[in-house]
Amino acid sequence: MIELGLPPFLLLSAFLFACGVACLAVKRNAIGVFMGVELILNAANLNFVAFARYNPAFRVEGQVFALLVIVLAAAEAAVALAIILNFYNNHATVDVDKADELRG
Amino acid sequence: MSLAVALFAVVALATAASALGVVLSTNIVRAAVWLLFTLIGVALTYLLLGAEFVGAAQLIVYVGGTLVLVVFGVMLTAQGPLRALAAKPAEWVVGGLLAAALFGLLATLALGPHTPPATQPGDEPLPGAGPLGLAFLGFTDVQPDARITGVPDGVVAKRTPVAYLLPFEVVSVHLLVVLIGAAYLARAKRRAKA
Numbered sequence: 001m002i003e004l005g006l007p008p009f010l011l012l013s014a015f016l017f018a019c020g021v022a023c024l025a026v027k028r029n030a031i032g033v034f035m036g037v038e039l040i041l042n043a044a045n046l047n048f049v050a051f052a053r054y055n056p057a058f059r060v061e062g063q064v065f066a067l068l069v070i071v072l073a074a075a076e077a078a079v080a081l082a083i084i085l086n087f088y089n090n091h092a093t094v095d096v097d098k099a100d101e102l103r104g
Numbered sequence: 105m106s107l108a109v110a111l112f113a114v115v116a117l118a119t120a121a122s123a124l125g126v127v128l129s130t131n132i133v134r135a136a137v138w139l140l141f142t143l144i145g146v147a148l149t150y151l152l153l154g155a156e157f158v159g160a161a162q163l164i165v166y167v168g169g170t171l172v173l174v175v176f177g178v179m180l181t182a183q184g185p186l187r188a189l190a191a192k193p194a195e196w197v198v199g200g201l202l203a204a205a206l207f208g209l210l211a212t213l214a215l216g217p218h219t220p221p222a223t224q225p226g227d228e229p230l231p232g233a234g235p236l237g238l239a240f241l242g243f244t245d246v247q248p249d250a251r252i253t254g255v256p257d258g259v260v261a262k263r264t265p266v267a268y269l270l271p272f273e274v275v276s277v278h279l280l281v282v283l284i285g286a287a288y289l290a291r292a293k294r295r296a297k298a
Contacts, residue, residue, distance in 0.1 A: 003106065003108070003109070004108060004109055004112055006214075007214050007215050008112060008116065009149070009153070010210070010213075010214035011211055011214055011215070012116045012119065012120065012149065013210075014206075014207055014210035014211050014214060015120050015123065015207060016119070016120070016123050016142070016146075017206065017207075017210065018203040018204070018206050018207035018210070019120075019123040019124060019126060019127050019203065020123075021199075021202060021203045021206055022127045022199045022200060022202070022203035023126060023127050024199075025195060025198060025199025025202060025203070026127065026191045026195055026196050026199040026200075027135075027189075027191065028189040028190070028191050029132050029189045031132055031136075031174060031177050031178055031181065032132055032135055032189075034174070034177075035126055035135055035136070035139050035174065036126075038139065038143075038166075038170065038174075039123060039126060039139075039142065042142070042143065042146045042166075045146070045162075046146060046149060046150075049149075049150050049153050049155045049158055050153060052153075052155065052230060053153045053154060053155070053230060059230055059231055060231055060235065060236065060239045063155055063157070063158050063230065063231065063236055064236065064239055064240070064268050064271075066150075066155070066158050067157075067158060067161055067236070068271060068272075068275055070158075070161055070162060070165050070166060071165065071275055071279065072275065072278070073165075073166070073170060074165050074166075074169055074170050075278060075279050075282040076282075077169075077170045077173050077174065078173065078282055078283070078286040079282055079285060079286050079289070081173050081174070081176070081177040081286075081290070082285070082286040082287075082289035082290035083289060084177055084181065085177065085180060085181065085289075085290050086289050086290065088180070088181045094181045094189075095189055
């Protein structure tokens with residue numbers, strides 16, 4: 001594994017990040033936007049673990065922060081979907097272009 | 105080409121293709137399925153990197169928890185036309201250009217000369233669940249020979265042992281708050297008009 005080097009992992013992470021940003025830009029469904037956020041978080045997490053592997057000073061830290069990010073992403077998912085469901089109950093749509101007021 | 109390189113090539117290609125599928129599919133249900141494959145691919149990449157515990161946590165929490173939440177959200181809100189909300193072509197152009205520019209910038213940086221080289225000739229495994237749990241409690245031993253990237257050779261950078269107990273507690277309290285908040289937000293309301 002060590003002969004592979006760090007750059008391939010950074011490239012994969014950069015690609016995931018770019019896909020996430022594109023997702024944020026082109027999706028009109030609020031859940032699609034949320035999927036873009038998940039992609040971006042995964043890209044950052046991949047960087048954490050890759051640096052934990054290839055930089056001996058961060059062997060523990062990289063994994064610790066990756067775990068914290070995974071847990072916080074789960075919490076963020078719960079709140080985001082609760083807000084989306086609430087918005088859907090009030091407005092009967094999940095189009096982010098129509099979400100200029102949150103109060104129904 | 106060794107086995108590790110071949111495995112990484114397969115997993116990385118599958119992950120990247122699924123991530124592209126998330127972006128390009130206009131049907132939100134299909135995007136959720138592509139996201140499932142992307143998350144599994146990222147978990148496999150963690151396993152390839154030797155971080156078994158993080159890979160398992162990714163599979164359990166992300167694939168088993170977060171994605172089920174997303175699918176429930178899709179099922180509860182996807183009604184007819186909402187299932188395939190398409191963006192305007194101009195938005196596709198702008199978003200694609202933005203993403204391509206970001207990817208170019210990050211790829212240039214990753215392949216450039218400033219990326220820290222793999223300073224470790226050995227291939228010893230990453231700390232598993234036991235050392236990670238001890239690190240959360242503060243019983244971590246920092247490798248004395250571990251060099252910090254960016255510190256010149258002559259300078260000895262002493263690292264003090266760090267405990268992650270406070271972040272752990274903050275995250276646990278955060279989870280409790282989020283649980284209550286999500287239950288409050290998503291509760292079944294009686295409509296005033298009905």
